[in-house]
Amino acid sequence: MPSKKNILIINGSPRPRGNISRLLECMKDEADKAGCRVTYVRISALHIKPCTGCMQCRKDGRCRLPHDDSVEVLKAINECDVMVIGSPCYWGNIPGELKILFDRIVYGLMRTNGKGLPEPLQKGKQAVFISTCSTPFPFNILFKQSRGTIRALKEIFRWSGFRVVATFEKGGTKQHDVSEKDLARCRKIIGRLCR
Ligand SMILES: Cc1cc2nc3c(=O)[nH]c(=O)nc-3n(C[C@H](O)[C@H](O)[C@H](O)COP(=O)(O)O)c2cc1C
Numbered sequence: 001m002p003s004k005k006n007i008l009i010i011n012g013s014p015r016p017r018g019n020i021s022r023l024l025e026c027m028k029d030e031a032d033k034a035g036c037r038v039t040y041v042r043i044s045a046l047h048i049k050p051c052t053g054c055m056q057c058r059k060d061g062r063c064r065l066p067h068d069d070s071v072e073v074l075k076a077i078n079e080c081d082v083m084v085i086g087s088p089c090y091w092g093n094i095p096g097e098l099k100i101l102f103d104r105i106v107y108g109l110m111r112t113n114g115k116g117l118p119e120p121l122q123k124g125k126q127a128v129f130i131s132t133c134s135t136p137f138p139f140n141i142l143f144k145q146s147r148g149t150i151r152a153l154k155e156i157f158r159w160s161g162f163r164v165v166a167t168f169e170k171g172g173t174k175q176h177d178v179s180e181k182d183l184a185r186c187r188k189i190i191g192r193l194c195r
Contacts, residue, residue, distance in 0.1 A: 005194055006037045008080035010073070012087035012098040014044040019132040019170065019178045020086040026183045027084060027130075027190040034194035039076050043097045046073070050100045057107035070104040078108065082126045082193050083162065085153055089133035089140075092148030102156050109160035120161025127162040128189060129153045132170045132178070140171030165193065 009028055013020035024040070031038045046069035057063050063070070077083065087094045102109070113119045131153075135145040144151065146169040154164060166189045170182055 004035050004037060005031075005081045006079055007031045007039070007082045007084065007190070007194070008076050009038065009040045009084045010086070010098075010101075011040070011042045012085060012095055014095070014097070015088075016042070018088070019173050020088055020130065022178050023130050023132075023168070023170075023183065023186045024084065024086040027186050030187045030190045031194050034191065036194045039080070041073060041076065043095075043101065046070075046097075046101070048073075048097075048100055048104055051103035051106075058112060061107055061111070063104060063107060065104070068104075070101055073101060074105040074108040077105070077122065080125065082128065083157075084128045084130065084190065086130040087149050087153065089131055089135075089146045089149040092143075092145055093152050094149055109156070118159055120159060123161035125162050126165045126193060127153075127157045128165060128193070129157075129167045130186065131168070132173050134172065134174040136172035136175065138171075140169060146171055 009024050011021060011024050015021060028038055028040050048068050048070045049065055087098055108121060110121055111119050129150050131146040131149040133140050133146040135143060140146040150167050150169060157164060168186055170178055
């Protein structure tokens with residue numbers, strides 16, 4: 001029997017009962033039901049110092065700053081098959097806390113090889129991105145609001161070697177919170193990947 005997938009879900013929203021949290025929690029429940037191994041991380045519960053830009057990690061393959069939660073998250077990334085990132089749109093981008101995490105673990109995501117070329121370190125893994133924003137559809141796409149958040153995540157994950165297999169964007173959250181239909185779509189996305 002093929003072994004069950006290891007799913008890592010990272011919640012980039014500070015709101016425990018916000019839209020991203022609702023979408024991700026229903027994805028977690030679905031993955032649990034399918035028998036997957038699920039790790040769920042709330043970014044706002046972590047303590048991670050920002051990158052100082054020393055670039056030593058590119059040589060050493062580790063960060064010189066004192067050990068913090070970024071190391072544990074990287075460990076979980078190394079062990080996962082599928083990574084799900086839920087990110088609200090902040091200024092057409094990802095929230096600062098999420099960016100700080102990815103800045104701090106760059107050494108575990110990609111490196112530069114002897115010829116000076118970028119080399120992804122997470123090849124063969126799948127990624128799913130979920131984003132919400134208050135700008136209503138279709139302006140969330142046309143004006144790169146939730147679409148800007150997805151683009152920012154793609155930039156990080158493309159260089160890391162992940163294959164982005166699904167994205168879900170929800171605009172207009174000021175008028176409407178996520179609906180049953182939105183939850184069902186996210187359930188379907190994760191259900192397919194857990195098979
Ligand atoms: C600091 C901050 C910046 C934001 N920037 C944008 C933005 O650029 N475009 C937009 O459409 N919504 C923006 N929003 C609104 C959020 O994306 C929106 O409320 C989202 O649904 C929050 O997700 P959550 O309920 O999961 O926390 C911003 C919200 C905050 C708090």
